[in-house]
Amino acid sequence: MRPLLFATRMAFICNMLFILCLIIQRTYDFIPNKDLSSMVVLLGWMVAPIQNLIANIWYGLVLVSKSTIRLPKWIAVFNLSLLIIQMFVYLILP
Numbered sequence: 001m002r003p004l005l006f007a008t009r010m011a012f013i014c015n016m017l018f019i020l021c022l023i024i025q026r027t028y029d030f031i032p033n034k035d036l037s038s039m040v041v042l043l044g045w046m047v048a049p050i051q052n053l054i055a056n057i058w059y060g061l062v063l064v065s066k067s068t069i070r071l072p073k074w075i076a077v078f079n080l081s082l083l084i085i086q087m088f089v090y091l092i093l094p
Contacts, residue, residue, distance in 0.1 A: 001069060004058055011055035012075055015082040017044035022089070049086045056083050 021044035024030070024037075031037040059076055062069055 004062065004069070005071060007051070007055040007058060008071060008075055008079065011052045011079050014043050014048035014051050015079060018048040018082065018086065021045055049090065052079055052083045052086060056080055
């Protein structure tokens with residue numbers, strides 16, 4: 001279950017960067033370093049939905065198989081709620 005834990009943590013980090021990208025989109029780019037800003041946008045806009053979808057599908061398959069998971073519930077709920085928000089932002093808002 002270590003790969004699932006890694007995928008979930010990676011999705012959590014990308015989701016935090018997705019929230020930062022939403023803040024930057026609604027206000028202004030307050031990150032002075034352009035390389036860092038590019039990395040935030042890349043991980044937040046491009047990688048976050050894919051990584052989040054993979055982690056949530058994997059988590060769902062483990063739940064369906066009724067295996068034991070040593071994964072905090074709050075991180076699974078957070079990732080699922082951000083996946084719903086991402087689908088709203090990418091599919092409904094444009």
